[in-house]
Amino acid sequence: MNSISNILNQQSILGLFSTEDSAADALDALSEAGFEPKEYEILTGTPYPEGTFGEEEPKHKLFRFPLIGAACGFIIGLGLTTATQLAYPVVTGGKPILSIPAMLIIMYEGTMLGAILMTVAGIVFESRLPRLFMGAYSPKITEGFIGVAVTSAPEKIQKAEEVLKKCGAEEITSGQDTTE
């Protein structure tokens, strides 16, 4: 119960930086000031090479999704082609009812479709989307500013603001995002 109330009581603050270096410095300074990596995050309007700001490398399990999808698609393709031929068994030229080469084509498409659908689901899931509440956010991020968002207990927010200011934040907004 305590941990839930702690999460609910958390506050957010967002510092906007105009250069990559100052944003990276802010992350270092937050770490030195005793903030945990899970308490702050970097927000950018463009992809940067991993580790540009000294942030932790995000871990994901996306590659499992297409494998699961492919297996499901293969089984569905196999089931559909087998069941439809057995349900209406027409012998053609004395050949077996189940026409393997023809089945392979549909099973192949089913496999690929399953893999693609699950990959897309995996991308959305692993990106932690959809997100109902934006948290600390500013539309200036998509205009080129680099945001450093800190979400922590109310007593630590003042300290975070000082750190962000010291590192050259051009603008600091607190509370919920300004886009909603």
Add this chain to the structure above:
Amino acid sequence: MQEHTQLTQKQINDDLLRSVFTVPRWWPGSTLILLLIFIAGACAFGYMINKGLGVTGLNRPAYWGVYIVNFVFWIGISHAGIMVSAILRLTQAEWRRPITRAAEVLTVFSLTSALMAAPLTHVGRQWRVLYWVFPYDFARGVWPNVRSPFVWDPSAVMTYLIASTLFVLICLVPDLAIIRDRSKGLRKKIYSVLSLGWRGTPRQWKLQTVAGILLSALVLPVFASVHSIVSWDFAVQIGPEAWHSTIFAPYFIIGAIHSGVSAVATLMVVMVWAWGYKTYITPDHLDAIGRLLIVVAVTWFFFFFLEWIYALYTLEFGELAMRELQVFSWPYGALFILFLFTAFLIPVPMWLFRNIRRSYLWMFITTILVNIGMWLERFLIIVPGVIRRGELMFNWGTYHPSIIEILMVLATFGWMMFGLLVFSKIFPLVPLFDVKEGMVGRDEIKIGRRTVPASIRE
């Protein structure tokens, strides 16, 4: 890339979102005309449903006409998106950045045009298509015949359409967030929902990058299967002997790439002329796609040559009769010459010149020529194939497309262009985040006494 233009994120947003936030003067009129063309085709379709296939030029033995020609043509164009987007993405070609989205969207709309061309218009009794393809009619106990290429075909095309659409949508999310951040009122609410709460965290960017590569890798095998299966509609059926060719699958694929990449080049020029993206789609980009087109066109011509060699070397009656019909009979002979010149003999020698490759006008003209030629190529495979008088035939004839068919063919072109224009009004045609990523890793480096533009990546 030889040119070096460094733009800020705000400049990129301003330039590339202009089409979304403002209405270009040419846009309403052009969209209306294209919509009217599509409506004319839809009316022709309604008339055909009411009166039956007798209103078309289709007859015995010409059961396949311009609907199927158009279907194969649009499937070919749809290979543009994957060729340009997936392959160039996987090979990390820098010049892909401004054109990937347009190519992917071209794929989606040309696939819908293909579906309009064959399953919707060609089959005669459209309301029966569903249970020909999907096993849903439990009351009858009649199921799709999985041994038929006409069941393989929809399974491949639908897989390709779903995959391409999802590919476009996933890559759109970061750009939708930019539109959300710049919008107000109802538009903001709509784009907030569409952008799924995107914030631009390192995790989201990493997944976006991996998604591009992973989806490219997954769509590529589908891309190869789609046109192979379309070619098997011809190659495995009991019909014209000249269609029973083992080379059809790769020949169709390379032909599709030839017409598809040409269509992308045409679209690049249109994007510069209509939307003013000259800063983003430069002569360097046209030069790059021009070089790619030379390789693709020569490879296609090699397969075309092989197809003819294999046909003539066997000295089989059916093959020779079909080739004779294609080359020496009116009007196919004239169309064959036009096809050869437009698909290969005019554009390829022209692309050898750097000035041509870097010219918007010449690239527009030559790539349009390629697609005229590639449409004719499909016409010349299909129509002479079906009208040839075969053994034990009780009737034969010729084929002239009726005005109904011509209207429906035009409608597919109108639909594809209409779709692109409407898309450009709702979503950016150039992927903003991809262009911005390119800018992050771009710089000029000094080597000796020269300063050269460079792209740096991990």
